[in-house]
């Protein structure tokens with residue numbers, strides 16, 4: 001039996017705050033297979049970012065268990081990369097040095113191979129000619145590409161993405177999504193991708209997990225019945241239209257209830 005990359009088993013998370021306990025997640029069970037792309041949809045505050053923080057080892061579950069490659073998560077792991085909503089680049093470092101930050105942070109220096117890898121990654125995200133530019137000289141989409149290259153520097157097995165394209169305009173967002181799929185086709189990764197966009201989830205993911213409102217739990221987990229490679233034309237496929245309509249109804253009805 002193959003070990004899943006990520007496995008949540010009846011996991012719960014309750015935060016204790018000054019105003020009392022907040023039950024953020026309840027009885028969450030699901031798995032993500034190796035090199036699978038899972039999108040997570042759910043209402044605001046249902047615990048999506050909390051799930052990512054737990055996978056990243058930044059927060060321990062209150063009850064239940066979480067395993068990464070068959071082992072409990074006890075601390076932040078090197079083999080997990082994170083892309084946030086905003087790329088939070090170092091303003092005083094140029095693009096290449098921002099991409100190299102994880103290596104410098106880990107061993108206090110950067111090897112020639114890591115520098116070469118940073119250049120390869122910048123080429124992969126279409127920024128080879130911007131290596132010496134400073135973050136404030138870049139557009140939002142370019143900054144987000146630097147954040148993606150940085151998350152890939154240490155070649156993580158797992159990539160966690162928390163609404164990575166939400167600050168971008170619709171067209172850039174679509175282009176970036178398909179760029180991401182091309183990058184993963186060259187360098188497969190296990191991806192957990194949080195989004196509020198139903199169509200983005202359907203177009204990019206292998207599976208879409210829908211969560212209920214707080215306390216968040218898994219409402220449904222649906223496969224995306226469309227093969228790869230995918231591109232802008234995928235949006236015209238009937239299966240995508242049907243899935244998008246189904247997911248939208250589900251979310252709207254839950255919200256109305």
Ligand SMILES: Nc1ncnc2c1ncn2[C@@H]1O[C@H](COP(=O)(O)OP(=O)(O)OP(=O)(O)O)[C@@H](O)[C@H]1O
Pocket residue numbers: 015016017022024042043044045046047048049050051214
């Ligand atoms: N450190 C914390 N202390 C107390 N409560 C927290 C903490 N982190 C998250 N919460 C609460 O847990 C719940 C889930 O938060 P989380 O950020 O995971 O939701 P989300 O689904 O990612 O929301 P959004 O879609 O708005 O980004 C919220 O009610 C939030 O207020």
